[in-house]
Amino acid sequence: KQEVTQIPAALSVPEGENLVLNCSFTDSAIYNLQWFRQDPGKGLTSLLLIQSSQREQTSGRLNASLDKSSGRSTLYIAASQPGDSATYLCAVSNTNAGKSTFGDGTTLTVKP
């Protein structure tokens, strides 16, 4: 059974700092890994999708990496802004059916 862990559970940084969020998974035979952002009381917004054959994906100030052999992914946020404050969730799929196992998320606070 796939298990996904996100550390730390919460993170507070000053504006402008670069930061890294971590996601680890127990079963390395994944199909893809997806990073989401969730604002309080809202649904999830897809940030980046990494296929199992890829090592990283980039979108603007966000860069996600994947190391299947070690069961790890990182989400790098450059030059953080207060608007980046949200909970970031990592989801791992083991098949192309889209069923995912989610981590509990990292709640990020960026202070002005």
Next chain:
Amino acid sequence: SQTIHQWPATLVQPVGSPLSLECTVEGTSNPNLYWYRQAAGRGLQLLFYSVGIGQISSEVPQNLSASRPQDRQFILSSKKLLLSDSGFYLCAWSLRGEQFFGPGTRLTVL
């Protein structure tokens, strides 16, 4: 472009009452559809998924059920709600393994 709708946005129901949450997707055909529940401060737990009309798979035993009467409509139901059914319910669809989520329904059972 694709859009996913959920309603109602919030719902307060007494214990023992029935439940019906609806999800519809626009702009795509024959999507895989999912119902997730999120407990406070936690990740998402997959409840049901569907690969086509009338095809429902349940991931966890519970007093909830799901139905897919039309290609782009997914319904979550209960005959009698429990206190433990309170939570944030999210509907999602997927394309080539990438998932997209609706705005969610906040359910409070009193």
